Amino acid sequence: xxxLNALQITLAIAWKDLQVILKDRGLLVVIIALPMVFSMLQxxxxxxxxxxNQNQLFPIALVNQDEGSAGQQIEKSIDSINVxxxxxxxxxxxxxxxxxxxxxxxxxxxxxxxxxxxxxxxxSQIEVIIDPTQEQFATIITSLMDEVVAPAAIQxxxxxxxxxxxxxxxxxxxxxxxxxxxxxxxxxAVQMTQVxxxxxxxxxxxxxxxxxxxxxxxVPQNLFALLVPSFTVLFAFFIVGSMSxxxxxxxxxxxxxxxxxxxxxxxxxxxxxxxxxxxxxxxQVGLIFGVASLLFDMPLGRSPVGLLLVSAAMxxxxxxxxxxxxxxxxxxxxxxxxxLLLGFVLGALGGCFIIASPIPLYKGGGTMEIxxxxxxxxxxxxGYDILLNEAGGAVQVLPQALVLLGFALVTxxxxxxxxxxx
Amino acid sequence: xxxxxxxxxxxxxxxxDRGAWLWLFVLPLVFLLIFSxxxxxxxxxxSAEGSSDQRPTLVVVNLDEGGSIAQSxxxxxxxxxxxxxxFFEHSEAIERLNLxxxxxxxxIPAGFSSELSQGKPTSLELIVHPNASLQTSEYILKAVExxxxxxxxxxxxxxxxxxxxxxxxxDASGDQIFNTERILxxxxxxxxxxxxxxxxxxxxxxPRVEEGTSLSVLNLSTTIVPGMAVLFVFLAAQTAAKGxxxxxxxxxxxxxxxxxxxxxxxxxxxxxxxxxxxxxxIGFIFAAGALILPVLGLGRLGAGSNxxxxxxxxxxxxxxxxxxxxxxASIAKSEGQITGLSNAILWIAxxxxxxxxxxxxxxxxxMLNILSRFVPHYWATSAYYDILARGKGLVEVMPxxxxxxxxxxxxxxxxxxRFRFE
Numbered sequence: 001x002x003x004l005n006a007l008q009i010t011l012a013i014a015w016k017d018l019q020v021i022l023k024d025r026g027l028l029v030v031i032i033a034l035p036m037v038f039s040m041l042q043x044x045x046x047x048x049x050x051x052x053n054q055n056q057l058f059p060i061a062l063v064n065q066d067e068g069s070a071g072q073q074i075e076k077s078i079d080s081i082n083v084x085x086x087x088x089x090x091x092x093x094x095x096x097x098x099x100x101x102x103x104x105x106x107x108x109x110x111x112x113x114x115x116x117x118x119x120x121x122x123x124s125q126i127e128v129i130i131d132p133t134q135e136q137f138a139t140i141i142t143s144l145m146d147e148v149v150a151p152a153a154i155q156x157x158x159x160x161x162x163x164x165x166x167x168x169x170x171x172x173x174x175x176x177x178x179x180x181x182x183x184x185x186x187x188x189a190v191q192m193t194q195v196x197x198x199x200x201x202x203x204x205x206x207x208x209x210x211x212x213x214x215x216x217x218x219v220p221q222n223l224f225a226l227l228v229p230s231f232t233v234l235f236a237f238f239i240v241g242s243m244s245x246x247x248x249x250x251x252x253x254x255x256x257x258x259x260x261x262x263x264x265x266x267x268x269x270x271x272x273x274x275x276x277x278x279x280x281x282x283x284q285v286g287l288i289f290g291v292a293s294l295l296f297d298m299p300l301g302r303s304p305v306g307l308l309l310v311s312a313a314m315x316x317x318x319x320x321x322x323x324x325x326x327x328x329x330x331x332x333x334x335x336x337x338x339x340l341l342l343g344f345v346l347g348a349l350g351g352c353f354i355i356a357s358p359i360p361l362y363k364g365g366g367t368m369e370i371x372x373x374x375x376x377x378x379x380x381x382x383g384y385d386i387l388l389n390e391a392g393g394a395v396q397v398l399p400q401a402l403v404l405l406g407f408a409l410v411t412x413x414x415x416x417x418x419x420x421x422x
Numbered sequence: 423x424x425x426x427x428x429x430x431x432x433x434x435x436x437x438x439d440r441g442a443w444l445w446l447f448v449l450p451l452v453f454l455l456i457f458s459x460x461x462x463x464x465x466x467x468x469s470a471e472g473s474s475d476q477r478p479t480l481v482v483v484n485l486d487e488g489g490s491i492a493q494s495x496x497x498x499x500x501x502x503x504x505x506x507x508x509f510f511e512h513s514e515a516i517e518r519l520n521l522x523x524x525x526x527x528x529x530i531p532a533g534f535s536s537e538l539s540q541g542k543p544t545s546l547e548l549i550v551h552p553n554a555s556l557q558t559s560e561y562i563l564k565a566v567e568x569x570x571x572x573x574x575x576x577x578x579x580x581x582x583x584x585x586x587x588x589x590x591x592x593d594a595s596g597d598q599i600f601n602t603e604r605i606l607x608x609x610x611x612x613x614x615x616x617x618x619x620x621x622x623x624x625x626x627x628x629p630r631v632e633e634g635t636s637l638s639v640l641n642l643s644t645t646i647v648p649g650m651a652v653l654f655v656f657l658a659a660q661t662a663a664k665g666x667x668x669x670x671x672x673x674x675x676x677x678x679x680x681x682x683x684x685x686x687x688x689x690x691x692x693x694x695x696x697x698x699x700x701x702x703x704i705g706f707i708f709a710a711g712a713l714i715l716p717v718l719g720l721g722r723l724g725a726g727s728n729x730x731x732x733x734x735x736x737x738x739x740x741x742x743x744x745x746x747x748x749x750x751a752s753i754a755k756s757e758g759q760i761t762g763l764s765n766a767i768l769w770i771a772x773x774x775x776x777x778x779x780x781x782x783x784x785x786x787x788x789m790l791n792i793l794s795r796f797v798p799h800y801w802a803t804s805a806y807y808d809i810l811a812r813g814k815g816l817v818e819v820m821p822x823x824x825x826x827x828x829x830x831x832x833x834x835x836x837x838x839x840r841f842r843f844e
Binding site: 024025026027028029030034037038042044048049057058081082083096099100114118123124125126128129130139140141142143145146147148149150152153154158160161162165168186187190197198201202203204205206207210211212213215216217218219336337341345348353355356357358359361363364365 | 441448449452456457460461503504505517521544547549550552557559560568569573577579581586590609619621623627628761763774784
């Protein structure tokens with residue numbers, strides 16, 4: 001048989017198979033509709049949750065019963081904290097009720113005689129009533145208040161220290177009113193300087209720094225670029241069960257045996273079936289990525305060739321696995337079940353499930369990363385990650401494509417030794 | 423007796439069907455392992471679940487080990503900072519931060535204590551992952567600053583007195599007023615006093631609430647296992663439907679019509695084995711969860727404080743799924759429809775109903791929040807969550823169970839009306 005003829009026949013069989021596949025609504029639902037719906041639903045939820053998390057404000061109620069400067073100073077400090085949304089009910093009872101109704105996370109009560117107590121160096125208490133149903137977060141408000149009251153407390157401590165030292169001194173005791181007022185003025189100046197210093201140049205400076213560097217794994221800003229490929233790859237490998245059970249059904253019904261009698265090589269039939277399923281994967285990726293890009297601005301990268309390469313290599317890896325399962329399974333039902341299980345287990349190990357952490361297993365470090373990279377799913381996802389999130393090109397995804405093609409070749413070779421046409 | 427024979431026969435058929443085993447027991451187990459395994463991997467460290475400390479965690483790297491001021495600072499931070507401190511080695515913290523397994527960590531530099539002891543300013547650093555919430559970082563900074571200011575109070579007082587001393591330097595008696603020994607003594611006594619009785623103490627009050635009204639933290643054991651149970655219990659409906667469909671195709675249902683039984687009696691008889699199977703399935707999933715979760719450090723799974731409520735809720739959920747199975751079998755025209763369409767609908771319903779990701783994530787999106795009410799999964803997960811996480815009893819979960827019973831009645835009536843025996 002001439003090579004051109006063989007190709008034509010293979011393409012003709014593949015076209016026939018593809019038409020049959022496209023009529024299988026159950027398969028189309030699983031391969032195309034489910035990943036599309038899942039990735040979009042989860043994308044919407046995660047995107048919203050992430051935005052809410054970034055802009056999360058803690059509602060609190062503030063009741064300032066102190067009319068002096070300390071109360072005002074603390075109230076002003078609380079108002080200036082960006083993460084707080086401050087409500088000011090008229091009374092303590094009202095604030096307490098707001099807490100009990102979970103309208104606010106906590107109520108902060110500044111006592112009536114705070115300024116007077118500070119001036120007299122008497123201890124005071126600021127009460128934080130927290131919502132018992134959100135206790136684990138509400139306690140954060142209590143810790144924030146520690147920071148808020150610090151300037152007023154430090155002012156009073158310094159004032160008291162200086163006054164104590166002065167009071168023990170004879171010169172000060174014998175000084176006239178004018179001199180004493182001068183001492184007091186200096187004391188106040190010291191307090192002010194120290195409060196200012198505490199805020200601008202504290203003894204223990206606490207700063208935040210964002211970690212940078214190539215080794216930092218960053219979650220894509222558009223979460224759809226993470227979730228859509230994950231679900232697409234997960235469900236693409238469900239063709240393993242479908243393809244293998246279909247092959248075994250054909251074998252059981254004798255259609256494969258009949259083909260052996262035809263003047264074509266039996267493996268052309270298999271190659272055609274693989275081609276048809278690879279086309280299905282390409283249609284799946286094209287549709288899902290296209291819709292995600294249109295509806296949710298998911299980036300598609302800059303390399304359509306790269307996308308085609310990774311998708312085709314993934315399709316071949318999946319179909320190679322399909323033939324292997326068909327070669328090893330005893331019945332079409334068994335092949336279907338094994339294909340389904342493999343799809344879920346390898347998908348999970350490969351990093352298709354984004355649960356609890358937005359970092360997929362294949363870049364999560366440790367042993368799990370090594371195990372993850374043994375699955376074809378991980379390499380398909382890595383390829384899409386490079387294309388979609390790092391704007392890589394076809395050359396950058398060649399290693400992933402080669403691994404997938406290698407996987408397809410190995411499974412195909414093993415299957416070709418084991419598969420029986422009758 | 424006849425119904426029992428029928429049930430026994432059906433149970434035997436189900437147990438011989440490996441596909442049914444896959445959907446009823448194997449896949450739930452695989453999913454449970456995947457979900458809990460991935461959640462376990464993303465835990466910061468030993469979980470606080472099961473213990474009374476439910477505060478959010480703050481990772482700390484202490485390079486000043488043995489430093490007394492660092493130690494005292496950390497004790498204060500743990501006591502008042504609103505966070506449960508988790509200590510890591512520096513390299514481990516960097517690795518985890520790079521992989522976004524933690525959002526941030528607090529770094530205490532080497533020499534922190536000695537520098538402060540020598541009266542030199544020092545600094546603390548909060549190192550943040552680029553994707554971590556800015557808001558969260560901000561309130562952690564505030565909390566740390568608050569504790570840091572208290573730690574440096576002694577230095578602050580000393581500095582204030584020294585400043586006053588410098589102002590008095592022109593005065594001949596100035597040196598005598600603020601001699602070093604006296605200054606140190608005064609600052610130390612005030613610092614010690616402030617630790618015992620802070621000048622402004624922030625006290626926290628947690629109002630008492632009725633038991634069971636507290637919303638607990640996102641406890642993975644109380645969301646993953648019930649979620650998986652609900653997802654697969656309803657997916658079992660399609661396995662049941664497939665069984666019934668097979669019988670219709672084989673003609674055994676037609677033969678049953680010859681028996682002196684009404685249509686609904688035959689269908690009710692068909693439901694009994696399904697109900698038993700699903701009840702076994704629920705027991706299996708919860709038992710597996712109870713065994714797996716503690717191994718992964720995700721807390722313990724119990725049947726809540728009310729075993730009876732859990733048992734009745736499980737039976738109602740199983741009934742609802744069995745009725746759904748009858749409905750699917752009555753509507754589906756082919757096996758492909760059962761595996762494809764109903765599969766898709768049940769997975770999506772599972773997602774919307776909070777079986778795959780907790781319902782409260784979905785509730786942040788009004789549209790999904792409304793849609794979720796229209797699927798039985800939502801009421802099933804709500805009932806389980808109320809019993810297991812909120813410790814509610816049978817009476818309190820009655821509304822959810824009532825809705826499930828309405829769903830069941832609806833499915834059954836529709837199923838009986840549309841059911842074709844041949």
